[in-house]
Amino acid sequence: MSNSVHVYDARADHxxxxxxxxxxxxxxxxxxxxxxxxxxxxxxxxxGERAFLGxxxxxxxxxxxxxxxxxxxxxxxxGRPNSLNVDAEGQRSVQWLSPDEWLLIVPxxxxxxxxxxLRAQLGGAHVAIVDVSAGQTLIELTxxxxxxxxxxxxxxxxxxxxxxxxxxxxxxxxxxxVILRRPDExxxxxxxxxxxxxxxxxxxxxxxxxxxxxxxRESRHESQ
Amino acid sequence: MFxxxxxxxxxxxxxxxxxxxxxxxxxxxxxPDACNDEEWGDYLFFxxxxxxxxxxxxxxxxxxxxxxxxxxxxxxxxILETYKMGEQPTxxxxxxxxxxxxxxxxxxxxxxxxxxxxxxxxxxxxAVASIKGAQA
Numbered sequence: 001m002s003n004s005v006h007v008y009d010a011r012a013d014h015x016x017x018x019x020x021x022x023x024x025x026x027x028x029x030x031x032x033x034x035x036x037x038x039x040x041x042x043x044x045x046x047x048g049e050r051a052f053l054g055x056x057x058x059x060x061x062x063x064x065x066x067x068x069x070x071x072x073x074x075x076x077x078x079g080r081p082n083s084l085n086v087d088a089e090g091q092r093s094v095q096w097l098s099p100d101e102w103l104l105i106v107p108x109x110x111x112x113x114x115x116x117x118l119r120a121q122l123g124g125a126h127v128a129i130v131d132v133s134a135g136q137t138l139i140e141l142t143x144x145x146x147x148x149x150x151x152x153x154x155x156x157x158x159x160x161x162x163x164x165x166x167x168x169x170x171x172x173x174x175x176x177x178v179i180l181r182r183p184d185e186x187x188x189x190x191x192x193x194x195x196x197x198x199x200x201x202x203x204x205x206x207x208x209x210x211x212x213x214x215x216x217r218e219s220r221h222e223s224q
Numbered sequence: 225m226f227x228x229x230x231x232x233x234x235x236x237x238x239x240x241x242x243x244x245x246x247x248x249x250x251x252x253x254x255x256p257d258a259c260n261d262e263e264w265g266d267y268l269f270f271x272x273x274x275x276x277x278x279x280x281x282x283x284x285x286x287x288x289x290x291x292x293x294x295x296x297x298x299x300x301x302x303i304l305e306t307y308k309m310g311e312q313p314t315x316x317x318x319x320x321x322x323x324x325x326x327x328x329x330x331x332x333x334x335x336x337x338x339x340x341x342x343x344x345x346x347x348x349x350x351a352v353a354s355i356k357g358a359q360a
Contacts, residue, residue, distance in 0.1 A: 080234075081232065081233050081234045081235075081288075082233055082234075082235065097288065098232065098288035098289055098290055099232050099288065099290065101288075155238040155240055155241070156237075156238070169233075169287070170286060170287050170288070171237075171241060171286060171287065172238070172240055172241060172286050177286045
């Protein structure tokens, strides 16, 4: 069955076109204020895009996918709803999206190899793997006021005591939807759709103004 | 604003994340070709509009994107239970009517035991009629 699926490397090295993150245009149009630039004080909220990561959607039965993923990547599927598993290095993660759907995020250059190995491992199992890397991007939100910026933006309870580390949900954010997750104590991650990335970026800049929000520049220069 | 329990996400979420999708438990006719126009029209277009208990499908549109069922009181807007697709409701109009009837009977019994005089509060209509009949 896996032989009949056409799989191709979306990040092939021979590509002559320069890849641009979904926020490339926003940086030009709306600017990239440095943290604390506007207020002159220390910034309590910092956003940074982690562009060009590999996003894979896994759909199918939990048991068969869990076994294959443990074999290939060494991390298992989160068993509970709204939870997130991160590997020891913090580079790869799997998140529960729905009872038969998970989001796998890995460094961009691993995506194709991982998909190929997963397909080989799964054989003829009834599953679907879709590379959605080009369709969405990951924005990191850090700083002591990070959860306050979120409180202004989402209906979900983002109190750090309620939204514990290792949790991840799909919810409303301003007038759009995001996948919101908390991989560790200090970081929040927002996974936004490409077509809404500019909107979310500008919303964050506006909502975070009172906390002196700024954009971390280092995290966006992860070229292909 | 409702707080709706999604049986797949296993937690209460804001109403904004959900979409109502109409009446639940509508069975497609086994043999559509054998239906007459009325049966097929009923199946396609006609929906119940009850006063009281109603079973509805809802979609967790911004969330797990799964359909599930809600048992809702259309008078009070109270959501009585939510359950997964393919499951049957534990709370139905018949079930509530039966419970109410039992409660009423119990109340009538205790009312008659408590006082022998004119007892109308808590007594059933039949009991009131019999008391009034005895007085006349």
